[in-house]
Amino acid sequence: MRETAGERWGRRIVLTLLALFVVIPLYVMVTSAAKPLQDVQNGFTWWPSRPTLQPFVDMWSTVPLARYLVNSLVVSSIAAVCSVAVAIFAAFAVSRYRFRGRGVFSVTVLSTQMFPGILFLLPLFLIYVNLGNATGIELYASRTGLVITYLTFSLPFSIWMLVGYFDSIPRGLDEAAQVDGAGPLRTLFQVILPAAVPGVVAVTVYAFMTAWGEVLFASVMTDEGSRTLAVGLQGYSTQFNVYWNQIMAASLVVSIPVVVGFLALQRYFVAGLTAGAVK
């Protein structure tokens, strides 16, 4: 099927416009991170008057960025790993067994994704506060509370995507393992998981991104000690100054790991979405 000249030009125009729309904010983020403070205070410039890496140095002392970064790293990593571990078992059950309540489980799990976060926020806030008062288990303003909350946020989508990956692994492999005397768990760990490694990694990255980017609970459920990047970056706007160059530098630094991870695995996200959404 040949491409006509009109189609070729249409494609170029559409791609140029979309690329500009996407790139301009990214360009501003990168170049502004290399601007001295007076550049971002006196009107916009396309290029730094005197390119500098000073914002990347100053950003650590204007706000306790290192602490926020550690908090975000700890919370997001633990939440992602736990979420995927739980999701693996659930997805194995949904993919390989026919049991009563399977449909109900799938629908319920997916629909929790659709509920407004604000709906859980108020009750969870009260439950955490009251649980702390009653039992001394500090979930409010603690990293543990955030981990538990975040791991359930990514859980439904993780299960959904993993079911897709597991379904794409031929059952003949399971049966062969069973003939060799493997029980269900051994089949899962020695046959299905090794075949689904890229999918599992993609889902882990997705769970990590969910926690890394969460704003609502992070701004209500944290204090100075447990604050994550989502809230911490607001600290660059003080009463007297907005350190836009440092904000952009910090945004860049917190974005790079997730963007790289996502782009490296995008192929598997597409595969997971196909398997999950289309069937």
Add this chain to the structure above:
Amino acid sequence: MATSTTAPDADRREPRAGSPARGPVRRPRGPRRSLLPYLLLAPAVVLELAVHVVPMAVGVWMSLLELTQFHIRDWSTAPFVGFENYRATLDLNSAAGKELLHSFWVTLAYSLLSVGFAWLLGISAAVVLQRPFRGRALLRALFLTPYALPVYAAVITWSFLLQRDTGLVNHVLVDQLGLLNDRPFWLIGDNSFASLLVVSVWRNWPFAFLCLMAGLQNVPGELYEAAAIDGAGFWRRLRSVTLPMLRPVNLVLLLVLFLWTFNDFNTPFVLFGGSAPEQADLISIHIYRSSFKTWDFGSGSAMSVALLLFLLVVSAGYLLITNRRRDDHA
């Protein structure tokens, strides 16, 4: 890990569920085996119960209490007021009700427009990237970047672009192109809705692109070849092959995007801070503000429950209509 190695292989190859036990000896295996999926699901179910289902039930209960700052430490002491919170917040003749209704319309317009534009950009990109050419992988990665960025980093960057005196938007419009004489405010006043919409579309469209790209991979190439042989041009192929084949993806995608956007809290919260301008006062921000600024959790919960009911009705209606249409086509 090696469970029940003594059982005969023939037993294992049996269909997993529903087959009647053939002898009294094997009968105990049935229930034990069918327990396994439930054990595997248990951790997920417990966690979902703890963080989604129980809080939702508590939220409904809270909406029936007069839950103000005096009772937050121990909310068992809060007086039960029945549907008073609903009456107070949903009464469209009261000031609170009018504000909520305004918020609702703003949120509805925001969601429909944002999803519409996100879908339009997503389908354009997916269609033009369907054919292999040099630089395609690079563009695909670039287009996905806004979705991969943490929301606060992306929205903070936009808020920098939209600053009145130091932002790129006014620099280009006023200083470089000279289209406007005054430097408009983008984050307060009438323009704030448009700003919010643009930021939201920027964030959302890559997800639409990702899903539609995934959907297009399932369209067999022969369909296009057949259409081309029949002399179908670009638009005809789009209308008769691409869009019908994307139907299942679109059904899920549009509903999911609509629900996400309708519940969106992050974009306005980072763009405007805790109190959005009236023109862009989305419902989740509205609930957040009335809960945490005035510490009236009862009313906040009542509004949340009402919001949930609305979304459930919309989703159910949407699924019913789209399913019926799908049956008609079959």
